[in-house]
Amino acid sequence: MLNDSWPLPHAIAYGGDYNPEQWPREVWDDDVALMRQAGVNLVSVGIFSWALLEPEEGVFDFGWLDELLDLLHANGIAVDLATPSVSPPAWFFAAYPQAQVRNADGVTMGFGSRGMASHASPEYRAAIVRVADALARRYGQHPAVVLWHVHNEYGVPVGEDFSEQSVRSWRQWLQQRYGTLAALNEAWGTAFWGQWYHHWEHVVAPATTPTTINPAMKLDWARFTDDQLRECFRLERDAIRAHAPQPITTNFMAHQSWNTDLWKWAQEVDIVSDDHYLWSPDPEAHVALALSADLTRSVAGGRPWILMEHSTSAVNWQGRNIAKEPGEMQRNALTHVGRGADAIMFFQWRASRSGAEKFHSAMLPHAGPSSRVFREVTELGSQLKQLGELQDSRVRAEVAVLYDWESLWAQDLQWRPSDDLQFRERMRTFYERLWRDGVPVDFAHPGDDLSGYRLVVAPASYLLTTADAANLTSYVRTGGTLLVSCFAAAVDSHDAVHAGGFGAPLADALGVRVEEYRPLRAGSTCTVAFGEHTLEADVWTEDLVLDGAEVLGRYGSPAKGGATAGAPAITRHRAGEGTGWYVSTRLGLDALAPVLEAVYADAGIVPADHPEGVELMTRHGQNHDYVIAVNHRDEEVTVAMDGTNILTGDRLGGELRLSAGRVAVVRTVASLRVPTPDHPQLISTQ
Ligand code: GLA
Numbered sequence: 254m255l256n257d258s259w260p261l262p263h264a265i266a267y268g269g270d271y272n273p274e275q276w277p278r279e280v281w282d283d284d285v286a287l288m289r290q291a292g293v294n295l296v297s298v299g300i301f302s303w304a305l306l307e308p309e310e311g312v313f314d315f316g317w318l319d320e321l322l323d324l325l326h327a328n329g330i331a332v333d334l335a336t337p338s339v340s341p342p343a344w345f346f347a348a349y350p351q352a353q354v355r356n357a358d359g360v361t362m363g364f365g366s367r368g369m370a371s372h373a374s375p376e377y378r379a380a381i382v383r384v385a386d387a388l389a390r391r392y393g394q395h396p397a398v399v400l401w402h403v404h405n406e407y408g409v410p411v412g413e414d415f416s417e418q419s420v421r422s423w424r425q426w427l428q429q430r431y432g433t434l435a436a437l438n439e440a441w442g443t444a445f446w447g448q449w450y451h452h453w454e455h456v457v458a459p460a461t462t463p464t465t466i467n468p469a470m471k472l473d474w475a476r477f478t479d480d481q482l483r484e485c486f487r488l489e490r491d492a493i494r495a496h497a498p499q500p501i502t503t504n505f506m507a508h509q510s511w512n513t514d515l516w517k518w519a520q521e522v523d524i525v526s527d528d529h530y531l532w533s534p535d536p537e538a539h540v541a542l543a544l545s546a547d548l549t550r551s552v553a554g555g556r557p558w559i560l561m562e563h564s565t566s567a568v569n570w571q572g573r574n575i576a577k578e579p580g581e582m583q584r585n586a587l588t589h590v591g592r593g594a595d596a597i598m599f600f601q602w603r604a605s606r607s608g609a610e611k612f613h614s615a616m617l618p619h620a621g622p623s624s625r626v627f628r629e630v631t632e633l634g635s636q637l638k639q640l641g642e643l644q645d646s647r648v649r650a651e652v653a654v655l656y657d658w659e660s661l662w663a664q665d666l667q668w669r670p671s672d673d674l675q676f677r678e679r680m681r682t683f684y685e686r687l688w689r690d691g692v693p694v695d696f697a698h699p700g701d702d703l704s705g706y707r708l709v710v711a712p713a714s715y716l717l718t719t720a721d722a723a724n725l726t727s728y729v730r731t732g733g734t735l736l737v738s739c740f741a742a743a744v745d746s747h748d749a750v751h752a753g754g755f756g757a758p759l760a761d762a763l764g765v766r767v768e769e770y771r772p773l774r775a776g777s778t779c780t781v782a783f784g785e786h787t788l789e790a791d792v793w794t795e796d797l798v799l800d801g802a803e804v805l806g807r808y809g810s811p812a813k814g815g816a817t818a819g820a821p822a823i824t825r826h827r828a829g830e831g832t833g834w835y836v837s838t839r840l841g842l843d844a845l846a847p848v849l850e851a852v853y854a855d856a857g858i859v860p861a862d863h864p865e866g867v868e869l870m871t872r873h874g875q876n877h878d879y880v881i882a883v884n885h886r887d888e889e890v891t892v893a894m895d896g897t898n899i900l901t902g903d904r905l906g907g908e909l910r911l912s913a914g915r916v917a918v919v920r921t922v923a924s925l926r927v928p929t930p931d932h933p934q935l936i937s938t939q
Contacts, residue, residue, distance in 0.1 A: 258500055258523070259557060259595065260399035261294060261331060263644050265637045266596035268330070269616050270562065271296035273321055274305055275605055281321065284603060285328045287622055292634025295331045296602060297561070298322070300405050301367070303337035303384060310344060310380075313387050326397035333502075334392055335402040336489050338381040340367040349376040355416040357460045366609075368410045372481045373419040378488055385492040393497030401501040402561070403489045406528060407482040408512030413474070419481070420458045426477045427456060440747045441469040468666045469747040475662040479514050486521060502526045504561040505552070507545040508677070511665075514658040515552045516698050525553035528562035528600070531585070533575040537685070539885060542585060543868070544684045546592035548656060551696035555647055557595035560586075565599055565626050566614035574612065579625065580914040583633050584883050587916045590640065591870030591881030593648045597637060639899050640918060646874035651858055653697040653706040654684060655714055663716040663748050664740075671772035673792040674740055674839060676713040683712035683738065686845045691861025691869060692853070703728045708856035710736045717742040719751070722758030729762040730829030734856035736849075737763060739793050739837050740770065762833040764802030764826030767795050773812045780809035781822040781838060784851075788844035794822070795837040802826035802835070805851070823848060825855075832856075864890045867911070880919040884911040896921035 260266065268288070273281050288296070298321065299306070307313050325332055346353060346364050352374035354362040362369045370377045385403070392398050431437040434450055443449045448467055450456050459471045490501050500523035505515055507527050519525055527549040531538040549558050565582050567574040577585075586597045604615035616630045664676045687694050687710070695706070699721035703709050709728060714737065717725075722742055729735050742759045744750055751757045755767035771794045773779065781788040783806035794808060794816035806823030808816045816822065816837075826833045832855050836848060853860060863869055866886040872879045879899075884890050894909040896919040911917055 259644060260333075260500060260524075264294060264641045265590065265644060266295040266331075266559065266598070267634050267637045268293040268295040268602070269297070269599035270300060270601040271298050272301065272601060272603075272605070273298075274302055274317065275607070276603065280603075281324060284617075285324060285330065287617060287627075288330055288602070289328060290622075291616065291627070291631045292638050293330060293602070293616075295333055295399070295596065295598065296325065297333040297335055297402050297598065298325075299337055299388075300335040300402065301337060301340045302335075303340055304342035306337065306388075307342065307384060310348065311383070315391055318392075322392065322395055322397045326395070330397070331399040332395075332397040333400040333402045334388065334398045336381065336385045336388060336404060336493070338370075338384065338403070338485070338489060339405040341370050341377065341380065345370075345377075345380060349374065351416070351418065352377045353416065354411050354414045355419075357413065357415055359415065359460065362411065366410070371414045371416045371419055372485045373414060373416065373422040375418070378485065381485065382488050382492045385489040386496070389493040389496040393493075393499075398497070398499055400499055400524070401493050401497065402526075403486055403493070403501060403503045406504055406506055407486060407518075408478075408510055409506070412478050412482065412512030414478075414481075415458050415460050422481065423458050423474070423477055424453055424456050426480065427473070428453065430473070441467055441473075442747070442749060443467070465667045468663075468668075469749065471666055472659070472663055472748050475512070476514075476659075478512055479517070482513060483518060483521060486518075490521065500524050502559065502561075504528050505549065507548045507552075508541065508680070509545065511661070515548075516658070519552040519554070524559060525549060525556070526559035526561040526596075529560065529589070530562075530564055530568050533571050533573055539584065539588065539868070540685050540688055541681065542588055543592060543688055544681065546589050546594065547694055548696045550593035550648060551656075553593070555593070555695070557645055558593060559596035559598065560589045560594040561596075561598050562600040563589070563598075564614050565616055565618070565630060567612070568614070569610055569612040576614070578914070579629070582626075582629055583636070583916055584885070584914065586633055586637075587881055587918065588868065588870070588883055590637075590643065590918075591868070591872065591883070593872070595644050597633070636900050642877075642920075643872055643874065643879050643918070646872035646879060648693065648870070648872055650693040650695040651707045651856075652687060652692055652694045653701075653703055653709045654680070654687070654694050655699045655709065655711040656680065656696040657698055657714065657716065659746065660714055660716040663744060664713060666748065670740075670770045671793060673775065674772070676715070679712040679738055679839075682842055682845065683710055686842055686849055688868075689842070689865070690846075690849060690853075691863055692858060693870070700724055703733060704731065706733065707858055708734045708736065708852065711741055712738045714738075714741045715743050716746065716748065717758060718746050719758045722762075725759065726762040726828070729831035729833050732830035734832045734834070734852060735762055736834040736836070736852050739795060739839065741835075759833070760800055762826070762828050763824065763835045764800050764828065764833065765821070765824050765835050766798045766800055767837070768798050769796040771796060771815050773815050777812040777815070779812040779815050779838070781806045781840075781844070782809045783823055783847060786847045788840060788847070790822075790838040790840050790844060792839040797821045797824065797835075797837055799824070802833075806836075806848075808838075863892055866890075867892060878921045880921055882909060882911055882917045882919065884913060884915050887913045889913060894919055894921070
């Protein structure tokens with residue numbers, strides 16, 4: 254249940270994970286002095302401290318934590334107090350070996366890492382409640398504690414668990430979901446390959462099998478895994494809530510998560526928080542960062558959110574861990590702010606000398622306070638201090654991009670028409686097109702109320718329930734513009750092909766049905782004639798049957814196996830008051846440009862007019878709007894803008910000059926907000 258109580262009123266929170274238990278006591282005083290120097294006002298404490306807090310079962314030692322919280326409080330540094338449930342102590346596994354996780358191959362995950370406990374284990378559940386309860390009783394009234402941080406990144410490194418207890422819980426979960434075996438057999442389509450179940454105790458978990466496993470079973474397993482994790486979160490949260498008034502969060506991983514359906518998780522936390530790390534092989538990793546930040550804000554319902562972790566420079570867990578360029582950390586951090594984050598935190602405060610993450614960057618690196626990274630950390634701290642007035646200002650978007658974790662889970666199952674058509678790739682490419690066009694977006698679930706958006710884009714809606722398709726259809730019929738990408742509405746919530754064929758539930762909105770998928774061979778391309786443009790496409794084509802739609806793009810040069818030349822590729826359909834567009838092939842960034850231009854025109858969206866490589870984000874406050882401008886280019890740029898650059902104090906005389914790689918935060922006069930006749934509920938910022 255999201256609430257609006259921000260832990261640090263009128264301030265952007267700044268800090269990181271703090272693991273002082275790895276250091277002698279005298280280092281703590283240096284830490285706190287340097288934190289003050291860097292402008293740190295919030296640290297996350299205790300994430301991996303279970304073995305210290307409870308050295309023996311039921312015996313707690315809070316001495317060190319008492320001292321630490323008092324020290325931080327005396328220095329004006331607030332605490333995000335964690336529960337340590339991601340890393341149970343050695344004694345726990347010695348006492349309860351049955352609580353270890355088993356993987357799909359039946360291998361038990363041993364001690365010596367983290368995240369090794371089975372979320373289904375009653376012993377684990379009892380132990381995490383005991384620790385959360387003890388922490389909340391002891392620190393619920395401590396003045397340093399402003400936030401609770403339950404667990405760490407649910408679902409990694411381990412989400413799925415094939416232990417005996419987990420399989421027992423799975424059967425109970427299925428009994429609750431389906432009631433009868435007949436219903437389960439029906440939902441899973443067990444008539445196929447003779448998989449009928451006649452006894453509940455014969456129902457298995459989708460462990461390693463000789464060939465492809467029942468996809469409906471696997472999809473339910475993903476839901477079950479997500480539910481198990483969330484049950485554990487709720488147990489800890491409720492134990493804390495009984496004794497502590499502060500808001501409670503857990504750190505998500507937005508677009509990088511797989512096991513967690515964040516639309517559901519966001520309903521369980523008081524404040525949404527997210528971790529984000531750049532993926533080094535991605536030359537445009539800042540676009541993935543923007544996507545992740547927009548997705549996080551969207552699951553938070555537009556409310557302020559916490560960037561709980563990112564890195565000051567390199568991480569240590571990729572094949573090649575690339576250090577950030579000077580200024581890159583600031584660009585990353587302020588992009589998160591521009592997209593709604595009101596807290597900028599890092600993993601971690603001080604780099605660890607030992608253990609698996611010693612090559613990971615930190616706010617205070619091994620090179621110490623005279624390093625470039627620490628200087629930049631201090632500079633960022635003082636900049637964020639100037640941005641307190643942005644707290645609780647909001648981002649607005651006229652476009653919603655549909656994102657559904659269930660569709661991701663389903664599309665990632667085996668034996669699709671082509672391995673080359675991927676949920677994450679489609680999401681990224683459509684998002685990047687909108688990003689390059691300077692069109693702000695929210696993400697939304699296909700079942701959400703979409704009436705406030707001029708345009709809804711569905712890059713990867715492979716799984717779409719008939720109810721959600723009806724929601725999209727009524728969105729179009731009442732005046733919305735919908736753009737749907739290929740392989741949409743293929744299956745229902747059991748991964749069964751929709752009655753009526755591929756895409757049938759959207760036929761009314763799109764005026765088209767799909768007769769056959771015609772994916773292309775690796776490396777093959779085809780063209781689409783779209784107005785005066787010849788668009789290049791790859792990976793995927795479809796044979797469409799028109800049912801009222803007009804054809805705006807036709808397949809040109811055919812690829813072997815693909816749709817035939819002259820066949821419809823891109824369609825547009827007037828349905829009721831609105832318009833439904835369908836793109837039946839895989840278009841890249843450039844090919845999407847003219848298509849989106851035409852779609853924007855239908856939707857009444859005006860793309861931003863700004864230099865390429867400059868990212869402009871607006872947050873709307875009570876009295877002012879704030880434009881966060883990030884220059885990703887290697888040269889100075891000029892952007893038309895009025896207002897005051899808060900970071901430099903400069904008043905702009907109609908233009909902002911931004912040198913290579915720099916960021917500005919400009920306070921402008923709040924724009925006029927007039928509801929438009931087409932969308933009375935829509936706020937226009939023209
Ligand atoms: C994750 C974890 C942290 C740390 C970082 C390293 O986000 O939550 O504990 O391991 O990765 O990048």
